[in-house]
Amino acid sequence: MSPAEALPGASSPSVRSPGGGQTLAEKILARACGNPSVVPGQIVVGQVDLAMAHEQGAQAILPFHQMGAERVWDPERVVIAIDHWVPASTEGAATLHQMLRHFAKEQHLPHFYDIGRHGICHQILAENGWVVPGDLAVGTDSHTNMLGAMGAFAVGIGPTEYAAVLATGKIWLKVPPTLRLTADGRLGKGVYAKDLVLRLLGEVKVTGATYKAVEFDGGTIQGLSMPERFTLCNMTTEMGAKAGMVAPDERTFHYLEGIAKHSMHPVVPDRDARYEREVHVNVDDLEPQVACPYSPDNVRPLAEVAREHVRIDQAFLGSCTNARMEDLREAAAIFRGEKVAPGVRFIVSPASTRIYQECLKEGLVGVFTDGGAVFTNSSCSACFGGNMGLLSPTEVCASSSNRNFPGRMGAKEAQIYLMSPAAVALSAIRGEVADPREVL
Amino acid sequence: MGTPLKGRVWCVGDDLDTDQLIAGKYLTIIDPELLKRHVLENVEPRFSQEARVGDLLVGGINFGCGSSREHAPAALKAIGLGAVVADSFARIFFRNAINLGLPAVEAPGVRALFQPGDQAEVDLERGTVENRTRGGSVRFEPFPKHLKEILEAGGLVEKVRRELHPPAPGAAP
Numbered sequence: 001m002s003p004a005e006a007l008p009g010a011s012s013p014s015v016r017s018p019g020g021g022q023t024l025a026e027k028i029l030a031r032a033c034g035n036p037s038v039v040p041g042q043i044v045v046g047q048v049d050l051a052m053a054h055e056q057g058a059q060a061i062l063p064f065h066q067m068g069a070e071r072v073w074d075p076e077r078v079v080i081a082i083d084h085w086v087p088a089s090t091e092g093a094a095t096l097h098q099m100l101r102h103f104a105k106e107q108h109l110p111h112f113y114d115i116g117r118h119g120i121c122h123q124i125l126a127e128n129g130w131v132v133p134g135d136l137a138v139g140t141d142s143h144t145n146m147l148g149a150m151g152a153f154a155v156g157i158g159p160t161e162y163a164a165v166l167a168t169g170k171i172w173l174k175v176p177p178t179l180r181l182t183a184d185g186r187l188g189k190g191v192y193a194k195d196l197v198l199r200l201l202g203e204v205k206v207t208g209a210t211y212k213a214v215e216f217d218g219g220t221i222q223g224l225s226m227p228e229r230f231t232l233c234n235m236t237t238e239m240g241a242k243a244g245m246v247a248p249d250e251r252t253f254h255y256l257e258g259i260a261k262h263s264m265h266p267v268v269p270d271r272d273a274r275y276e277r278e279v280h281v282n283v284d285d286l287e288p289q290v291a292c293p294y295s296p297d298n299v300r301p302l303a304e305v306a307r308e309h310v311r312i313d314q315a316f317l318g319s320c321t322n323a324r325m326e327d328l329r330e331a332a333a334i335f336r337g338e339k340v341a342p343g344v345r346f347i348v349s350p351a352s353t354r355i356y357q358e359c360l361k362e363g364l365v366g367v368f369t370d371g372g373a374v375f376t377n378s379s380c381s382a383c384f385g386g387n388m389g390l391l392s393p394t395e396v397c398a399s400s401s402n403r404n405f406p407g408r409m410g411a412k413e414a415q416i417y418l419m420s421p422a423a424v425a426l427s428a429i430r431g432e433v434a435d436p437r438e439v440l
Numbered sequence: 441m442g443t444p445l446k447g448r449v450w451c452v453g454d455d456l457d458t459d460q461l462i463a464g465k466y467l468t469i470i471d472p473e474l475l476k477r478h479v480l481e482n483v484e485p486r487f488s489q490e491a492r493v494g495d496l497l498v499g500g501i502n503f504g505c506g507s508s509r510e511h512a513p514a515a516l517k518a519i520g521l522g523a524v525v526a527d528s529f530a531r532i533f534f535r536n537a538i539n540l541g542l543p544a545v546e547a548p549g550v551r552a553l554f555q556p557g558d559q560a561e562v563d564l565e566r567g568t569v570e571n572r573t574r575g576g577s578v579r580f581e582p583f584p585k586h587l588k589e590i591l592e593a594g595g596l597v598e599k600v601r602r603e604l605h606p607p608a609p610g611a612a613p
C-alpha cells in the first residue's frame with residue numbers, strides 16, 4: 001500500500017477522522033503524546049521521531065553527560081549535519097566539529113553528515129527523507145520549521161533541551177493554537193513562493209505567530225512544489241512561530257518515495273478544526289515583494305523599491321530558504337550570458353553537496369562563474385555573518401535568505417534586502433535592487 | 441516553589457533581543473560565570489556589576505526574541521536572578537530559561553507596574569506579581585505541573601538525571 005492510500009483524507013478532504021475539530025498541529029502532537037486529542041495550552045510530553053543537530057549540538061554534549069545519560073535513546077533517529085562553518089573557518093568551529101565527531105563515534109551515531117557529504121542541516125533532512133508526514137521532529141536550529149512542509153511538526157530547540165531529547169527521546173511541548181494562512185489563485189510570472197511568504201509576513205508581522213503553529217492551506221499552496229513549500233515553512237520562524245506546516249498530499253508522498261527513512265503517520269486537519277486566527281490572501285495580483293532593512297516584516301512591493309535605484313554591493317543566492325535546484329535554475333535563467341555589475345560581488349552557495357553536484361551536471365556552475373559570480377561550497381555561507389561574505393557598515397546586500405536584522409550578515413549598520421532568487425540574480429546584474437519581471 | 445520570590449527590580453523595554461542580552465561576539469564563551477560579565481552590557485551597563493542574587497528583571501513584550509542562543513538565559517541565571525518577569529516572551533527564550541531552571545514568568549501588564557529599584561513579590565503558586573513599593577499587582581497563569589517539576593529540580597539536566605537514576609528506595613531525600 002502506498003503511503004497515499006493510507007491517507008484517505010489527503011486526496012478526498014471529505015473523509016475526516018471521527019472526533020473532529022483538530023488542527024494539523026494538534027493531531028500530530030496528540031499522536032506523539034499518545035492522547036486521542038489535545039487542546040491548545042495543554043502541556044504534553046511527546047515521543048520524538050527525529051532529532052537533528054548542527055554545530056550547536058556540541059553544546060548539548062556536556063548536559064547530556066551531566067544528566068547521567070550513557071546512550072543516545074535511538075541512534076537511528078539522530079542526524080548530525082554540520083553546516084554553519086564548513087569547512088571550519090575558525091578554531092572555535094573546528095573544536096565544535098571535533099566534539100561532534102567524537103560524540104558520534106562514541107555513541108555509534110551512523111547518520112553524521114560530515115564535511116564531504118554536507119549541506120545545510122534542513123536541506124539534508126529534506127533531501128534524505130529524514131522527516132515524514134506525522135513526525136514530531138526537533139532540531140538545534142530555529143529554522144527547523146522548514147520540515148513542517150512534510151506535514152510534520154518540526155520545531156527548533158536549545159542545546160540543553162536537545163540533550164534531554166538525546167537522553168530520553170522525549171520533549172515537553174505546550175500545544176500551540178494555530179494560525180491558518182490560506183492562499184488562493186495563481187502566482188504570476190516572476191512571482192514566487194518567497195514573494196508569497198514575504199507578503200504574509202508583512203501582514204502578520206514578526207510576532208504575529210509567536211507560540212503558534214502556522215498551517216498553510218488553499219489552492220495556491222496545494223499547487224506548490226515541495227521546494228516551494230519548504231521556502232514558506234522556513235520563514236514561519238520569522239513570524240515567531242513554533243512550527244509551520246502544510247498538510248501532506250500526493251506531492252509530499254511523491255517527494256518522499258524511495259527516500260523516507262521511517263514509517264509515516266500522515267494526518268490532515270479536520271474541517272471543523274478551530275483556528276485562533278485566519279488570514280486569507282488571493283495571489284492572482286500578487287507582485288514580487290522585498291523585505292527592507294532591518295526587519296523581515298518591513299515588506300514593500302519590489303517594483304516600488306526598484307524605482308528608488310537602491311545600489312547594492314553584494315548579492316547572495318543561498319541559505320536554507322532559497323538555494324535548492326529550482327531556485328538556482330530560476331536565477332541561472334536570468335543570469336545566463338550576463339555579467340555581475342562592476343563593483344558588485346555575487347555569491348552563490350547551493351544548499352547541499354548534492355545540489356552542488358547537480359549544478360555541475362547542468363552547467364549552472366559555468367553560467368554563474370562565467371558571469372563573474374563566486375560559486376561556493378555548500379554551507380550557510382553568507383547567511384549569518386559568521387563564516388564568509390560579510391558586509392562592512394556601509395554596504396548593501398540583496399539576499400535570498402530569511403533574516404535582515406541589524407548585524408545578520410556582518411556590520412550592524414549594513415543593509416539587507418530579502419527577495420526571491422530571480423530578483424537576486426537580476427539585482428546582481430544591475431547592481432541595484434531589481435524586479436525580475438522586467439526580463440521575464 | 442512555595443515561598444514567594446522577593447527582590448529588587450531592574451527594568452528593560454519591549455522586544456529585548458538575545459543579542460542585547462549577550463552580544464554575538466561572546467558566543468564562544470560557554471562558562472556562564474564568564475558570560476554574566478557581559479549580560480545587558482549595551483542596555484544597562486551597571487546590571488552585571490550591581491545585580492544581586494534574588495533580584496528580578498522586568499521586561500516588556502517579546503522578551504528574548506531573536507536568535508535561539510542559550511547563552512542569554514544562562515548568563516541571567518548565573519547572576520542569580522530570582523526570575524525574569526515580562527509582558528510576553530519569545531518562544532525559545534522562554535523554553536531555554538525554564539530548562540535552565542530560571543523562572544520566566546509571563547504576566548501581561550507587568551512592565552507598566554514597575555520602576556527600576558522597586559521591590560517586587562512574585563508568587564509562583566498563586567500566580568501574582570505585586571509591587572511592594574508603590575502597590576498594584578498583576579495576575580498570571582501559574583506554571584503547569586510539568587514546568588514546576590523542571591523548576592523545582594533546578595532545571596532540565598537535574599530533572600532528567602533524577603529520572604534516569606532514581607534514588608534507591610529508603611535513601612535519604
Ligand code: SF4
Nearest residue numbers: 143319320380383384
Ligand atoms: S542557511 Fe542561514 S537561516 Fe538557514 S540554517 Fe544556515 S544560518 Fe540558519
